[in-house]
Amino acid sequence: KLTTNKTAVGRQKITKKVTLNGATTTTTEVDGTYSFEILDKNGAVAGTATVTITNGVSNEATVKNLKVGTYTVNEVTTSNPLGVSLVGANGVSVEVTENDTAGVPTAEFTNNKEVGSLKVKKNVLVNGEATTSTLADGTYTFSITGTKGQTVSDVTVTITNGASNEVQVDNLIPDDYTVKEDVSKNPAGMTLSGSGEQTVTVTANNTTSIPTAEFTNDKTAVGSLKITKKVTLNGATTTTTE
Numbered sequence: 001k002l003t004t005n006k007t008a009v010g011r012q013k014i015t016k017k018v019t020l021n022g023a024t025t026t027t028t029e030v031d032g033t034y035s036f037e038i039l040d041k042n043g044a045v046a047g048t049a050t051v052t053i054t055n056g057v058s059n060e061a062t063v064k065n066l067k068v069g070t071y072t073v074n075e076v077t078t079s080n081p082l083g084v085s086l087v088g089a090n091g092v093s094v095e096v097t098e099n100d101t102a103g104v105p106t107a108e109f110t111n112n113k114e115v116g117s118l119k120v121k122k123n124v125l126v127n128g129e130a131t132t133s134t135l136a137d138g139t140y141t142f143s144i145t146g147t148k149g150q151t152v153s154d155v156t157v158t159i160t161n162g163a164s165n166e167v168q169v170d171n172l173i174p175d176d177y178t179v180k181e182d183v184s185k186n187p188a189g190m191t192l193s194g195s196g197e198q199t200v201t202v203t204a205n206n207t208t209s210i211p212t213a214e215f216t217n218d219k220t221a222v223g224s225l226k227i228t229k230k231v232t233l234n235g236a237t238t239t240t241t242e
Helices: none
Strands: 009-020 032-039 045-053 059-067 069-075 084-086 092-096 106-113 116-126 138-145 155-159 165-172 175-181 190-193 197-202 212-219
Touching: 009 032, 009 045, 009 069, 009 092, 032 059, 032 106, 045 059, 059 069, 069 106, 092 106, 116 138, 116 155, 116 175, 116 197, 138 212, 155 165, 197 212
Parallel strands: 009 106, 116 212
Antiparallel strands: 009 059, 032 045, 032 069, 069 092, 084 106, 116 165, 138 155, 138 175, 175 197, 190 212
16 A cells, blocks of 8 residues: 655745835835844744845745744845845744645735935126126036945036036935035136035935035136226327317
8 A cells, every 4th residue: 555645834924015214106216125034932933035125015935835833924125125124023823724724824024115305506706706797607427425335326516607506416325414615626726715625414204404515616816807998099198170
């Protein structure tokens, strides 16, 4: 007589939700791949899974062929995108049954990314005074660097007719940021008045209190001249119309 022993198996699901400053989003700021480990009752890894988020839309993964029993699902938070944190405690318990007789158990996780903003402001002077001329007009470039390895694209501020201007940089994780003017790209003849490097602190969801790194440039050695015209009549000064 031939006897076949079959191990009873089932499956489970992992659902991943993401938020931005605690709210649902359709942007890419919390996009990425999230990793999970499924641990058996002895703490051994019985399976792994990944869930990829695109445009902030929730997604899920199914883990199959798990032996019937109780499992703990852990999110591997060390591999999460920068600035993304787990909402609530890690480790969700699920009970896998044979052929999903009690339904497919689901471990649900939510991650949140906190972001804020900063502004870069540019003022220009000509010979130390405010101006409405075009002498200091042009595009000024700034680098922005955080302390946590985040990548921020350079930003530019364009000046027209000498009027101050600013640009707002959004979706920055809370951190101290150093804003530095790239003077090598400044219009000709412009010099910095004061420091070319400033540090500002970005906090989460700071829509009403946005820190500003403010820079002033001065175009010096701009002078003027007068043209004087003298006329004579037969070599002598005159007050006639000849």
